[in-house]
Amino acid sequence: MKISREEVLHVAHLARLNIGDGEIDPLCGQLGSILEYVEKLSGIDTSAVAPTAHAMEMANAFRKDETGRHLENQQALANGPDAEAGHFIVPKVIE
Amino acid sequence: MKLHELTIHEAAAMLAKKEISVPELCRAVFERIEAVEPQVDAYITVTKEQAEARAEAVQQEINRGEAGPLAGIPLAVKDLICTRGVRTTCASRMLKDFTPPYNACVMEKLEASGAVMTGKANMDEFAMGSSTENSAFKTTKNPWDPSRVPGGSSGGSAAAVAADLCLGALGSDTGGSIRQPASHCGVVGIKPTYGRVSRYGLVAFASSLDQIGPIAKDVTDAALLLREIAGYDPRDSTSVDMAVPDYAAALTGDVAGLKIGIPAEYHQAAGMDREVSAAVNRAVTVFRDAGAELVDISLPHTDYSVAAYYLIAPAEASSNLARYDGVKYGFRDPESSGLLDMYKNTRSSGFGPEVKRRILLGTYALSAGYYDAYYKKASQVRTLIKQDFAGAFASCDVILAPVAPTPAFQLGENTDDPLQMYLSDVFTLSANLAGIPGLSVPCGFSRQGLPIGLQLMGNYFAEASILKAARFYEQQAGVFRKRPNISGT
Numbered sequence: 001m002k003i004s005r006e007e008v009l010h011v012a013h014l015a016r017l018n019i020g021d022g023e024i025d026p027l028c029g030q031l032g033s034i035l036e037y038v039e040k041l042s043g044i045d046t047s048a049v050a051p052t053a054h055a056m057e058m059a060n061a062f063r064k065d066e067t068g069r070h071l072e073n074q075q076a077l078a079n080g081p082d083a084e085a086g087h088f089i090v091p092k093v094i095e
Numbered sequence: 096m097k098l099h100e101l102t103i104h105e106a107a108a109m110l111a112k113k114e115i116s117v118p119e120l121c122r123a124v125f126e127r128i129e130a131v132e133p134q135v136d137a138y139i140t141v142t143k144e145q146a147e148a149r150a151e152a153v154q155q156e157i158n159r160g161e162a163g164p165l166a167g168i169p170l171a172v173k174d175l176i177c178t179r180g181v182r183t184t185c186a187s188r189m190l191k192d193f194t195p196p197y198n199a200c201v202m203e204k205l206e207a208s209g210a211v212m213t214g215k216a217n218m219d220e221f222a223m224g225s226s227t228e229n230s231a232f233k234t235t236k237n238p239w240d241p242s243r244v245p246g247g248s249s250g251g252s253a254a255a256v257a258a259d260l261c262l263g264a265l266g267s268d269t270g271g272s273i274r275q276p277a278s279h280c281g282v283v284g285i286k287p288t289y290g291r292v293s294r295y296g297l298v299a300f301a302s303s304l305d306q307i308g309p310i311a312k313d314v315t316d317a318a319l320l321l322r323e324i325a326g327y328d329p330r331d332s333t334s335v336d337m338a339v340p341d342y343a344a345a346l347t348g349d350v351a352g353l354k355i356g357i358p359a360e361y362h363q364a365a366g367m368d369r370e371v372s373a374a375v376n377r378a379v380t381v382f383r384d385a386g387a388e389l390v391d392i393s394l395p396h397t398d399y400s401v402a403a404y405y406l407i408a409p410a411e412a413s414s415n416l417a418r419y420d421g422v423k424y425g426f427r428d429p430e431s432s433g434l435l436d437m438y439k440n441t442r443s444s445g446f447g448p449e450v451k452r453r454i455l456l457g458t459y460a461l462s463a464g465y466y467d468a469y470y471k472k473a474s475q476v477r478t479l480i481k482q483d484f485a486g487a488f489a490s491c492d493v494i495l496a497p498v499a500p501t502p503a504f505q506l507g508e509n510t511d512d513p514l515q516m517y518l519s520d521v522f523t524l525s526a527n528l529a530g531i532p533g534l535s536v537p538c539g540f541s542r543q544g545l546p547i548g549l550q551l552m553g554n555y556f557a558e559a560s561i562l563k564a565a566r567f568y569e570q571q572a573g574v575f576r577k578r579p580n581i582s583g584t
Contacts, residue, residue, distance in 0.1 A: 055530020
């Protein structure tokens with residue numbers, strides 16, 4: 001198998017996902033077959049090829065550092081699952 | 096005359112001459128939705144009340160002589176484009192109740208041009224899929240055969256256009272998500288050059304590949320829509336500051352002397368359906384007979400596009416979708432002890448299986464020890480795919496190819512095997528990796544009556560060239576005049 005149960009669980013932790021016991025083996029199979037398939041890329045010599053991150057040639061696009069109108073605080077909070085006093089509420093982090 | 100069957104340019108002409116009114120046109124479309132939507136399931140949200148109010152207001156604009164180019168035209172919008180005050184779900188439980196406080200750039204533009212939104216179209220969750228079966232809410236059916244998929248990820252948009260549930264629609268295309276459903280539903284769809292249309296307010300999947308584009312009943316409509324949504328926007332740092340041509344004016348119908356590249360790798364691909372092959376070959380003949388010059392070209396890295404794409408797109412997705420953490424917007428799992436637990440529970444119950452699979456794949460491809468072998472390698476192959484096109488466009492103006500290897504497949508046929516589904520994207524992924532424009536125009540039907548699309552790809556910002564060639568072909572072939580046999584109960 002191209003990817004082990006331990007690797008799937010490790011990557012799931014990095015991605016902040018829970019994987020149920022019954023899901024691990026199917027995922028090993030599915031991810032494994034995809035990883036086996038993409039293995040074909042190693043047949044191409046890319047030692048002299050620069051990577052492309054973006055299709056278009058572009059430089060950093062900076063805007064001026066100016067104040068402007070943006071979302072009002074209440075608008076920004078409106079879709080939050082829990083908010084209070086102008087802030088998002090999250091579960092307790094420090095005991 | 097059934098008003099919902101009108102094209103955009105036909106309806107616009109009738110509205111301008113006051114032969115019909117905007118409320119009348121909208122009423123016809125919503126009556127059609129009421130009758131046929133239960134069989135198609137193209138929409139996640141239908142915005143009838145908002146549309147009725149808007150129709151009255153736009154009619155006033157027309158009466159005052161202040162009408163924009165799309166005044167009164169009812170359009171569907173893929174449900175990953177932010178619409179102020181109208182929930183935008185991305186077909187995900189994660190965003191089931193997300194109501195954007197702002198409009199995407201393309202929505203501002205559509206509003207300014209007078210369009211009336213009919214609703215938000217179904218899609219694969221976060222645009223990840225080729226069949227619209229990955230929606231968390233409903234399964235859209237192909238209007239030509241309800242036992243088949245409409246394609247994806249913009250399957251709701253394409254099905255809505257094909258079934259006359261709107262006059263045109265917006266979709267988005269990251270690896271073929273406009274062109275493939277357009278092909279499967281027998282309508283026209285164009286993925287513009289990367290940077291041609293602002294992505295501001297488009298919920299991100301793979302930022303270096305995503306592009307918004309129109310899905311329409313004919314090529315003229317696609318050209319009209321593209322002109323309205325294209326253009327520079329400083330809020331999208333990858334949008335390109337270049338004048339937008341009048342695409343509709345370029346549709347002269349003349350292809351004499353046009354150099355059409357025929358890539359061997361696309362036409363001799365394994366797994367190609369014979370009827371698709373035959374339909375595409377007939378289209379080649381139509382161009383040749385009209386005086387176009389056929390040029391044999393080679394895109395040697397085509398066979399690597401699926402592998403490169405399914406590393407790059409999931410890698411970008413895993414990063415983009417990290418924002419869904421149950422804090423700022425969207426779903427939060429209420430049963431959690433502590434912050435880390437809340438993140439994991441929220442993401443695990445908020446995302447569907449395909450989205451999780453791609454997040455895992457992308458995280459793996461970017462993780463320590465694997466980055467060079469997977470993500471970097473795929474990015475280098477992307478360079479080679481780009482260079483393939485640069486070489487090809489040195490000897491041709493337009494590249495002619497199939498859109499998908501087969502017509503629309505059965506619902507449920509490919510859901511157990513993700514890799515099999517990915518392989519069906521082989522003809523559309525390269526245009527996204529290279530950033531060039533591509534479109535799908537109907538070129539025939541299989542014996543079972545399923546539409547087949549023809550793909551035309553152009554050089555950077557050469558949308559006018561491929562639209563012009565497509566319009567010529569459409570006039571010659573007349574395929575678009577057929578409609579699916581779907582009617583209300």
